[in-house]
Amino acid sequence: MKRFTLQIGIALSGMVLLFSGCNQGGNAANGALSSSAAEKVYVAPGEQDEFYAFLSGGYSGNLTVYGLPSGRMFKEIPVFSQFPTSGYGYSEETKPLLITSHGFIPWDDLHHPDISQTNGELDGRWIFVNGNNTPRIARVSLSTFETEEIIEIPNSAGNHSSSFITENTEYVVAGTRFSVPVPQRDMPINEYKGNFKGALTFINVDPEHGHMDIKFQVIMPGFNYDLSHPGRGKSHGWFFFSTYNTEEASTLQEVNASQNDKDFIAAINWKKIEEYVNNGGGTEMPANYAHNVYDESTHMARSTMKKKVLTVDPTKVPGAVFLLPTPKSPHGCDVDPSGQYIIGAGKLSADITVHSFDNMLAAIEAEKYDGYAYGIPILNFEEVLAGVVKSGGLGPLHTEFDGKGNAYTTFFISSEVVKWQLETWQVVDRKPTFYSVGHLMIPGGNSRKPFGKYVVAMNKITKDRYLPTGPEMEHSAQIYDISGEKMELLYDFPTHGEPHYAAGCPADLLRQNSKKIYRLDENNHPYSIKSPVDARVEREGKDVHIYMSTIRSHFTPDNIEGIKVGDRVYFHVTNHEQDFDVPHGFAAIGANTSEILVMPGQTKTIVWEPKQVGVWPFYCTDFCSALHQEMQGYVRVSPTNSSIELSWSVGE
């Protein structure tokens, strides 16, 4: 039966693809509607957007910052990927952020941002994101808009049902998409079933500085864990994970993982498990995973390897883990603002399944089980069900909420956003998307207090929405006004990378706390200098350390002699500006690395290994003043055996 649906799904998907090739979507360009939409998304010169939107970059590995309603991108925050623009992942200070147990990795696949919360409302301190491929969670400061910390997740693979936070940011949660042998070992792939395991990881977040530490991992059956969301309000203390491939197939999952009519949403009572481990429960397991922390005071990241992790067998903690049957390979797993409803969107279904938290508690209390999976109780489907949304669409994926009793679910196959009412389960509106929407986002939509003015649909297929750019093009987002009864499509805007999910908040939550400069008197970088008069060059064997200053519009020192082929030259550049928006950049010809872009008050280090005798220039890469073009210097490189002494000029 499921195979039948699957085939329909594929056929319909093909139809959508064919159908969507023609350029007929959206509003007409003329007339009142268009005019109104134009004004609604227009942010006039000198004005600012109303909301921040943080879109995942997906396979870019980075997080992008947009304004709503304009759809303009204000920053790409490098997280898991090297970023030549600023030197992230190339500079000596930031390279440690990309260290893993597999060594240095220049990339990852970033999917789900979530903003920190206090009492279930956005508090605007940090945003957490996940790395999928080499499982990691990163924390980004919403004051500096820079990555501050990355922790690797052991016993995981395809860290997809991540990173979502509990309503006081007690935990950021990561769930493995792919199950693997735990611990890893050499075994036949076709012995997957019953042997592979899925780790759901709860990472403690320090309430003061945000530092992360793995508290425990629940070692679950070898399903695929797809998405997750926290309980809130009455369901605070629980966490919900959608699963697929409960068949535990290990080949051609396209077919073999789509056999069961229902997979599960796993409900985890993390408070109970927390109590269990606080009382000495769980099993410490050897592990090897990186914990990388950027210190804003030293402007430097440090990587350490952690050697153990606490694992929990879910069958050892009675009352902590239950499985809620959910039809047709549930993908999205969303919780409404009240915490009462858990929405499971079976991606091969036409309907949306809504579970009730109260019903779940009652079913647990009454032990309404339909058996066990590897010792974990499976709750009776009808007992936990709150309602079914007869959508009329196909391929529901994700749901967000407007805080006014409405839910909005995306449908990938039928390419639309469907608005429906909580509790009546009635569809009240639907609008097409162009094309094949994945996630959607309402600012605060994953909290107790959504700001239900706009919804952003993030589409997987772009085709003709923009001027063509060859075979490869950006993905596309669409913004809808949801302040009225009916959704109104306002605008299309391209996204940078693949936007899997997004988090948004009102501009005022962050605007005042946004850092403008780094204070020089707080700069504790070991190679910083407090003033240009401290500029100098020091040799330690083959290593040469240049303590360099930048200030409009010169380097101190600006010329250096006594460098030899085979040296390793460290340019430690301190930007002595203390005005907002006066970065300087630094690049030297032939350096086998990127530039560094140095913000006011900051110190960054680039390494240059001269291989050829000669006189080689360096220069400022950021147009900083009317005399920017004059901001340059030279390094004289002599043969290895040269006796020329170190010397440097400070401009005379």
Next chain:
Amino acid sequence: MKRFTLQIGIALSGMVLLFSGCNQGGNAANGALSSSAAEKVYVAPGEQDEFYAFLSGGYSGNLTVYGLPSGRMFKEIPVFSQFPTSGYGYSEETKPLLITSHGFIPWDDLHHPDISQTNGELDGRWIFVNGNNTPRIARVSLSTFETEEIIEIPNSAGNHSSSFITENTEYVVAGTRFSVPVPQRDMPINEYKGNFKGALTFINVDPEHGHMDIKFQVIMPGFNYDLSHPGRGKSHGWFFFSTYNTEEASTLQEVNASQNDKDFIAAINWKKIEEYVNNGGGTEMPANYAHNVYDESTHMARSTMKKKVLTVDPTKVPGAVFLLPTPKSPHGCDVDPSGQYIIGAGKLSADITVHSFDNMLAAIEAEKYDGYAYGIPILNFEEVLAGVVKSGGLGPLHTEFDGKGNAYTTFFISSEVVKWQLETWQVVDRKPTFYSVGHLMIPGGNSRKPFGKYVVAMNKITKDRYLPTGPEMEHSAQIYDISGEKMELLYDFPTHGEPHYAAGCPADLLRQNSKKIYRLDENNHPYSIKSPVDARVEREGKDVHIYMSTIRSHFTPDNIEGIKVGDRVYFHVTNHEQDFDVPHGFAAIGANTSEILVMPGQTKTIVWEPKQVGVWPFYCTDFCSALHQEMQGYVRVSPTNSSIELSWSVGE
């Protein structure tokens, strides 16, 4: 005297910086003007922009594609920088593009795009861009929107007065910003004067396939060469380069390179030099520079090192090179659509200097010289002058043209665009920019036929124009409607990277030629497979080659056993889709490289070196269908000494 101006400049610059901190720029949000601007930049869902704009990314190293009037970014084309999003500079196929004489370099600083021309009009075949730091010129296809070729420039440093093309794309021209010893040698920096040289390089472009080859380098005096533009129409055959630091200062150039009241615009008769070298003139010099070519048929780049370059002493070719005195450190050097006027913008000046091509020819004819610089005739200033624009602004930088007799010049210090008339030299309009504008761009503005509907100002300082994003923020562009008598500011949009310059063209010039897929029957990648049935795994010693297929929604093979620790595993992924906009991505856990994003019909290779025994998943990184989440596989990694044979599954 010049020092005096310099100090005013610095003081004014400071004032602008202070002044620009407050948020009062631009149109008010309400009222008829705003409404009209909103509609003018609004491109309704389902419609497309009117113009392409290619903005340099500056220190991002890449080229970005925008639509006008909307200001939306449609693609970032990786050129000189590694791009984790697609695997550019990480995949085996593209790594050779970033090879230089200094080894592999993951970054550069990209400044000036120029679209290929035929008969002085844009022909939309290619766009050329320069790498500043490690001097290179790249050619990007305007059919695939991908980088196809990069050539390194020897004897250069800070390749800034580049890359501009002649009016039949005979040559793409590169001029060194920093002079250096030619050939490079170990010598004291303070012996710069008279010893360092500046190379101006003319690179032949094959009219059929666009391949580049250095024809000759003119070895000029040791000035700094800042910008350049070709002659056109009557001045076709000439090329003009602005210079500064004719003082030949080598330290604190901020002060020392601003002493001379006039520097020069160098006029190069490249047709005469071409004839000279075609007749055996010039000196062949040993050199070492990379020439990297991407072959669309094999989907692969190849790097070769060139070993010699033809140099020309300008004093050996009578009548080929002249110097036009130009006040106050000229930066921009622009030629009007008729080819008659050469505009020199002295960046420390209030005025704009316009030279006349006819006057120049007459002065040459009459030998109206004011002496010589290193044997090169200096033409008399008054003899070549056509007019002076009394601007009322300060710090002119760059000029573009609307094809209706008007020129538009940016002023960095007074932060404005000034519109003036050719031949009357009268200022007719001015509008502020927010803040500190560098280049500006009118589509086709560097050709005989500009499309004078919009001008885009590219601003160096952003401050409060957008929601704050910490100390680092994007730069900012502004679009003005110039179809009327007065310029009208329409919109602010952020840019990705630092937009030094841009090139634009009507959408229709490129739209029809934009490639949608790579044809499988034209895929000659040596590791491609024509169909999923050819999928296989082959071992060659420690190297394992996986011939892999992707098609919605599975990999073939999807599971692989017999891989051992210490192997070097090449995943050669062919995307067998032949529909537009159906990429698949590929990533494997722990790979020390980026993902690969594979377009329909394309083959790309990622290398994975497993270090740990276990069963490790790989997956598709681009959400490709309703069953994308099922598109995965595993690799079993056994110990180095394991006797497990290679095997793989094709889904059963």
